[in-house]
Amino acid sequence: MSGLVVQNLSVRLGRRAVLDGVSFTATKGEMIGLVGVNGAGKSTLLRALVGLLPSHGTMEVDGVDLRRISAGERARRIAYLPQEREIAWPIAVADLVALGRTPHRKPFAPLAHADLEAIDRAMARMDVEHLRAVPATELSGGERARALIARALAQEAPLLLVDEPTAGLDPGHQIDLMQVLTDLTAGGTTVLVCIHDLALAARWCSRILLVDAGTIKADGLPEDVLSHEMLGSIYGITAHIAEVDGRTIIQPLGRV
């Protein structure tokens, strides 16, 4: 089938089963929010999908078994934004974003026209064009986050995995980013986004996977998964939940 198929995915780290029999499918053009408390296993799921962790179980993208393809082929199918925003050397923003094209290029080949277009598109989407020549080590936290997201977007892979992409972004850029991700899904990209901001998750995601202690505890529409009961039992919080223009609005209020 087209899209992502995950069946019985398990990850052990040390003596712990950090992911335990995770199964779900994501069809083309879905924007799926991964929510859950700290340590639930959300980042581990993304890292297993990109092959950064040893895992067991089935992982397929568009019918292709991810375990049977090279790292380069995998990188043409999956783009990944890690949670860490560290950039250790003073690479110019345009060169950082260009790294997203690596899976599409022959070793040492110059950037092709298609690469340059993808880089420009990604920088425009993340509003970092004006920072093109700035060393990444001289960016603010939010600017650095936007440059790193642009690098992932430049990869133009059919599956985009992003770990807390809105962390550190101002409210305007948070909305811009969620709109960019939505536009990508309209073009057929499948997006998995780890997100703690339940207001953004409810407003923008077409579906929510609730990760709890390494398993998928709930999988459904935001208004079904992000209920008062779930917010109380999983997060131990109360919230104001309303509907505006057909969208679920969530405002966390306090502890249960």
Ligand SMILES: Nc1ncnc2c1ncn2[C@@H]1O[C@H](COP(=O)(O)OP(=O)(O)OP(=O)(O)O)[C@@H](O)[C@H]1O
């Ligand atoms: N190298 C490791 N060895 C053992 N346990 C690990 C290792 N790395 C992560 N873990 C554990 O795996 C669990 C899941 O971590 P993960 O980063 O996937 O959680 P998360 O849901 O993304 O959390 P957060 O919301 O805090 O980002 C945590 O309990 C963490 O302590």
